Amino acid sequence: MADAAQGTVAPRKEDRLNKQERLALLECMLRIRRFEEGVIHLAMTPEYEYVGRQHLYIGAEGAGAGACLALGKDDLAHTTHRNHGYLVARGSDRMRMFAEILGRADGTNLGRGGSWHICDPDVGFRSTSAMVGGSIALAVGSAYALQKQKSKAISVAHFGDGTLDEGIGYEALNIASLFKLPVLFMCENNSKPGQRPSSMLAAKHLSHVPAALDMPTKAVNGADVEAVHLAAKEAVDHVRSGKGPYFLQADLERWPGSHQVHAAFPTGVTDISLAWDEGKIEGKNADWTRTYDPIRLYAKKLLGENAVTRDELTALDRKVADETDKLRATAVKSPFPPADAAAKQFA
Amino acid sequence: MADAAQGTVAPRKEDRLNKQERLALLECMLRIRRFEEGVIHLAMTPEYEYVGRQHLYIGAEGAGAGACLALGKDDLAHTTHRNHGYLVARGSDRMRMFAEILGRADGTNLGRGGSWHICDPDVGFRSTSAMVGGSIALAVGSAYALQKQKSKAISVAHFGDGTLDEGIGYEALNIASLFKLPVLFMCENNSKPGQRPSSMLAAKHLSHVPAALDMPTKAVNGADVEAVHLAAKEAVDHVRSGKGPYFLQADLERWPGSHQVHAAFPTGVTDISLAWDEGKIEGKNADWTRTYDPIRLYAKKLLGENAVTRDELTALDRKVADETDKLRATAVKSPFPPADAAAKQFA
């Protein structure tokens, strides 16, 4: 499943977005990036007794920020194992997220879920499933509830291309289309030839599957946060207006570090100045940084259009980095829950 | 899933079929019909202690005979709960089939399987699954074995439209296309608006699903045995030549009696003379008999083209009916297996 799918990229109407909106997109991406770098720090610092494995959202910020900022606060979402980005984008308490990833008492799920299952109903998140094919079908269920409740809210399924390998992904798409359920299928396709892809579809394009089930589809470049955002707004309007489900695909180039805990940036962690000081880009992942890092690309674009200054960018990034560090510092102070708190069968 | 699917009906080249081939198709359909009428007789005769439920193949003979007579003796097949037709078509021992349906010791499966699971490796049949989505995925497995064995034989999946409701049906189609496995997907679509359909697909046409998975598809009128047969031959050639899977869909009008045990013919059982004596067609299912009964339609067509005489038809039908009655009479004499034969965990 290499190529971008059918459907044309949304017309780039930058003018549609004012400076504030554009900075919001950038800040959202930075929040996600700095959060994930914080997770890497936790995972690599023995004293925090980190266990388990997390799937980082680094490199997909354009897709997550672009889609989540197109949603209303009452809209519901279900996510996968790679869920941090969406929660951060929609304003979940990052301190509690860090704590959950460490299995601490102040975690969003009281330490019972960990990285794979962060749950925060306060910002619209229902269950996060780590089973491929889980989030898409749960999201169809939330959409079913919204339809019965005659709500104006919509349901969003965040999932990767791997979900289309699973029969349940197909069943969920079919049911949503069959009953015209208010659900946005937000697919992030990061499978590329050469890599061991996360999906093995015979379809020439991922979107041929939802298209066969009589659903509108569109594919956009996931490294272009504005393209994703504008396409997501169109998709959300379609779904909210009662026309049924919509399949939006963001094509991504997998961040080389997306499987490891170890950060894989030329400079160790993200350096916003790479947006203008490209000479500093080096190291084995320089290509990715130069061509696909959605944050660097967007910062560079905004600079090029004189929409922001270097100082504004530096200040914004610093602000986000500092607040993230503070939240992380608070989280690590949270105690582990008492061991016997495990002995509960239900809630 | 009402309408016929995309792909044009195979060019009708009657001349491709000689009299012998055409009579073989007709005889095959009659064998199936008379067999199923025999099952009805068994089910309705208390002394045979019939239990369980069978799914009769009446009305689908055009699809089954047309497809099965296009297969080679070494080709493998997996079938569903509605399996009698295929087994009869490929020459399984009908006495043992009757015995199996009655749970007798001489049954194809020693009475362990019953109607839903008739298995006869001698004529290419592997496991018969009564789970919707079972036969299609098993057939992909047999195709996988044939590919590894570098065999010239192909695998056939016989299944109904309901299989496309199940995610496993989609997964099986994808895997077959992905690995170019030698499998013919023979789908019988008997869902019609108005009835409670056996599938609920949002796709405009069933075949849009395999088509999305990059597989050639074709739809034919299942009441036209020659159309099915010619299309099946093309499909089999495609698969045997190593080009990968092929999806052939036969659209059927469900026989009104297909859910009941009770026969639902104007004259109680099939009367071949309805092929020329249409005035005799009456009763609540007269429409079906007049318009969709594949046997009556084919007999009428052959008469119309002077390919056979009424006497030949009558003689052929009588021969088939008599041999079927004899086999049934032998089967009912078969004893029940000893009850404690059940206490085996494996073979």
Place this chain on the structure above:
Amino acid sequence: MTEMNFAEAMIDGLCVALDSDPSVSIIGRGISGHGAEAAADKRLAPYGDRVLDPPTSEAAVAMLALGASMSGLRMFLHFGTGVFAFEAWNQVVNEAANARYMSGGRLKSPVTFCMFHGLRNGGGPQHSASSQAMYANSPGLEVVMPASPADAKGLALTAIRSDNATVMLVHPSLLSLRADVPAGDYAVPFGQAAVRREGRDVTIVAFSRQVTEALKAAEILAKEGIDAEVLDPRTLVPLDEASILASVRKTGRLVVADETPVHYGCASEIAALVAEKGFGSLKAPVARVARPHTPVPFSPGMEAFLTPDAAKIADAVRRTLAA
């Protein structure tokens, strides 16, 4: 109290749930089976789109029910034959079972998964499963098995009102069973066994259809001067351990009648419970009357050979008393 059959009672429970709470929604068809009792389903017709006839997509339909239950509906999903729910195994035992717990209690999952289980005369190898032990071995699920019309109504109502995922298993041969059923809003609490017959000599713990068989066995044994107590746990999870242990304390003997395959099945759990916590009161070996450990053949005689019944239960009781 009105007399009705099991199927009618269960539908009555669903109607009470639907009438008393607008958030209740149902998915499924043939809830009353395919026999003479099927007519009971007609009472659901007036509820319109609160009753959905789903596609044959068990996995996604189960998740639809679970997701909807997290977002404000109380879902009751009937799969039909229990083996069809095997297509939704991960969705029931891994998604639904964990959802509420792993959210730290921030989500509720008021979903009920209902299905038919058991040997049903001709179901054959693929339609005769009794998978209650498997569900009961999946922490996070409540597992219930009504054996009477009243419990069919009362347990269904409690299941629908529970904020946890619940699995309810019904034996199709019970659907025609007639008995008095309390009218109106009648809910049966989970975790409370019912003593179906009091007795002094032996405790028979029986599940689902085997309750009927155990009562028949008790009548046979009574004629032989054997006074059997018949206990119906009604819910496998939570299990009323206290009542089972109390009964064995009184009788000193235990026979378990159950339709799951004998090894690693429900009968083994009851036997283990007593061997662990009631060992002191046991006067004789525990006996399991269950489905022999083999696939289910279609042929009626062979199927009967595998089916636990009153005669087999009575034999086991006699052996236990002889020991």
Place this chain on the structure above:
Amino acid sequence: MTEMNFAEAMIDGLCVALDSDPSVSIIGRGISGHGAEAAADKRLAPYGDRVLDPPTSEAAVAMLALGASMSGLRMFLHFGTGVFAFEAWNQVVNEAANARYMSGGRLKSPVTFCMFHGLRNGGGPQHSASSQAMYANSPGLEVVMPASPADAKGLALTAIRSDNATVMLVHPSLLSLRADVPAGDYAVPFGQAAVRREGRDVTIVAFSRQVTEALKAAEILAKEGIDAEVLDPRTLVPLDEASILASVRKTGRLVVADETPVHYGCASEIAALVAEKGFGSLKAPVARVARPHTPVPFSPGMEAFLTPDAAKIADAVRRTLAA
């Protein structure tokens, strides 16, 4: 005899199978897990297309393996984490389990379904299942659980060569376990328990990783003058009932150490077996040391609280001897 770790031994078994029979074919990746032992998988590379890396479509892939096994191949499919196999539940417990029996023995189904089970330090609610009791409650399946490198090789080889569908469950924390493994063609018969330690005072029946914990417990207890016998059934189905009963006849006491959820789990089956057929030799209540009946929390301390280990086994033994 060569010393190697569990992962290497298992791959060695697969290579012997591949070399000795051209019809053997493998599906899966990460058979040796994701830890330091993963390198063992490299030995499979030379077999080319006899080892398939499948799409994430467990249900159809399981049926592909089953169908291929009916048509001449001997299939070994590794699902990875056991919960992924829940997506293929109907295909394993209802299709594969019944296929050979319901064909009247006319078909063979030489397919092995392998997977990881158990608590693995941070697996969390959805990746920590131990579903062996469920498979063992599905007649028609052989169910095996190697606890040593030699058995990993020997049971894998026997499973691949069996004409029945077999489920093999491996605990990831065993992958690094090192021990001597017989070279060449070494197959371990099903249905034969292994006495891991002889003892007079109590029988500890332990499965999979718990065998290691039971042996540790036995060492602790030895210092207290308690002589424990440790029995590893190795195969759940078929189960070597005779060896278990013989051991309890000798010791009079039984503790079962197992990682499935305690209710309706494997420990219950062993307890029931002895309560039914070994009651006369029991001097004390049976004790189950298993996973408490709750979903698995992510937080390490809570997970440890749920994990059976040597200390918990030793406590149970002391209680049993005190009774």
